[in-house]
Amino acid sequence: MAGEINVRERYIDVKGAFVTIDGFTAPSPGITLKNGGLRINGKRGAEHDVIIRGLRIRGAAVDGVQISQGVYNVVVDHVSIQGSEDENIDIGWGAHDVTVSWSIFSNSVGTGKNFLLTDNASRITFHHNLLVKARQRNPKVKMNDEMMPGPDTQVDMRNNVIWDWGVGYGTLITQGAKANVVNNFYWSPSLEKALDLKQTKKPGPM
Secondary structure (H helix, E strand, O other): OOEEEEOOOOEEEOOEOOEEEEHHHOOOOOEEEEOOEEEEEOOOOEOEEEEEEOEEEEOOOOOOEEEEOOOEEEEEEOOEEEOOOOOOEEEEOOOEEEEEEOOEEEOOOOOOEOEEEEOOOEEEEEEOOEEEOOOEOOOEEOOOOOOOOOOOOOEEEEOOEEEOOOOOOOOEEOOOOOEEEEOOEEEOHHHHHHHHHHHHOOOOOO
16 A cells, blocks of 8 residues: 555554564555654553654654654664654654664754754664754754753764754754764755845945
8 A cells, every 4th residue: 555644643653562664665656644743652552673664754743753751772764754843853751772864854844843852862873864944953962951961872963964954053962962973964055145145234324
């Protein structure tokens, strides 16, 4: 089967360990989830060893993909998420040993958030992804509100492209987070244009 799936709830919950959702097994045009996202939550049935690949998610009511509550050994690969109301992808609350790779996260709505990594999530590998046209959280990496440094590196972020965050920001590492940010490419033509206009604007009459 292939085509669009209209998600009637805010999320489809992954329930159980050793679960693979592989959109590449569907014929053309593949599988698209609309209006809701995927939730991989340790307190809602997901435990560990979950693979998500080859899916498109469009217009999720909250997060496109949420990975949380202690779940571990998760892979998100070759996934395209666009237009989520909150984050396109959210990893937190003790999730660990997660890989996000070769995916596209773009055009989040609301306040323009792309990727949040928070609340004691650790050992997250984020490589060869494209983050496009989101005003903030490309990604934002933080520990918790107490700002206590965690024992492990939260994210290893390599070989990603972060493109066109307008007048917002690209990547923010804050609140005691530990991160490796290596060999990523950043450019925001909208910000560059805004700064050029500001510099060339002539002062008005006094």
